[in-house]
Amino acid sequence: GQQVMQIPxxxxxxxxxxxxxxxxxxxxxxxxxxxxxxxxxxxxxxIQLVKSGEVKKQKRLTFQFGEAKKNSSLHITATQxxxxxxxxxxxxxxxxxxxxxxxxxxxLTVNP
Amino acid sequence: DADVTxxxxxxxxxxxxxxxxECSQTKGHDRMYWYRQDPGLGLRLIYYSFDxxxxxxxxxxxxxxxxxxxxxxxxxxxxxxxxNQTALYFCATSDPGxxxxxxxxxxxxxxxx
Numbered sequence: 001g002q003q004v005m006q007i008p009x010x011x012x013x014x015x016x017x018x019x020x021x022x023x024x025x026x027x028x029x030x031x032x033x034x035x036x037x038x039x040x041x042x043x044x045x046x047i048q049l050v051k052s053g054e055v056k057k058q059k060r061l062t063f064q065f066g067e068a069k070k071n072s073s074l075h076i077t078a079t080q081x082x083x084x085x086x087x088x089x090x091x092x093x094x095x096x097x098x099x100x101x102x103x104x105x106x107x108l109t110v111n112p
Numbered sequence: 113d114a115d116v117t118x119x120x121x122x123x124x125x126x127x128x129x130x131x132x133x134e135c136s137q138t139k140g141h142d143r144m145y146w147y148r149q150d151p152g153l154g155l156r157l158i159y160y161s162f163d164x165x166x167x168x169x170x171x172x173x174x175x176x177x178x179x180x181x182x183x184x185x186x187x188x189x190x191x192x193x194x195x196n197q198t199a200l201y202f203c204a205t206s207d208p209g210x211x212x213x214x215x216x217x218x219x220x221x222x223x224x225x
Binding site: 006009031033035041042043044045048088090092099100102103104105 | 147152153154155156157160170202211212213214215216217218219
């Protein structure tokens with residue numbers, strides 16, 4: 001079945017440093033979603049990328065979808081303590097979003 | 113009140129016991145899902161349902177069963193719990209006419225001794 005590799009598994013940064021997590025698929029994707037899960041919480045949807053080469057920004061977060069639609073990244077500029085949590089990519093290779101394959105997530109910790 | 117409600121939030125049980133985790137939603141979504149989360153393994157799909165008459169296996173359905181009692185209710189059962197089913201379970205919903213965004217419940221932490 002479809003596999004989604006997400007790296008790194010953990011990332012510890014000093015507040016103010018940048019952070020990036022990467023997601024790679026073995027197959028071409030229809031779209032990819034990103035979720036954030038705060039410690040002790042549930043995953044919360046951040047964004048969906050659909051188009052080849054797409055770049056979307058949400059304040060300090062920049063999301064990118066690769067030209068071949070096999071990889072994606074989430075970049076956080078100048079991290080804050082509120083960014084702490086696990087970031088998951090969720091890939092969809094079919095025509096419908098009913099069977100997402102989640103990456104294993106990247107746990108971000110921020111030292112104030 | 114949460115749009116997707118899971119009960120119980122925490123449960124400790126013994127090997128061999130039958131356990132039911134319940135999920136109800138007020139979002140009016142047709143699609144409902146059960147995921148399992150283990151540390152370092154992300155979220156894995158157990159079962160999903162597109163409507164009351166539709167039930168589908170996910171990638172790790174062995175040892176689990178589900179029931180879609182109504183559009184708003186989707187329950188997950190462990191007929192005979194075993195220790196490696198100790199995990200955090202999430203129910204989620206999505207709107208087929210929307211972006212495909214999953215809306216998750218707060219989670220049910222199950223420990224099987």
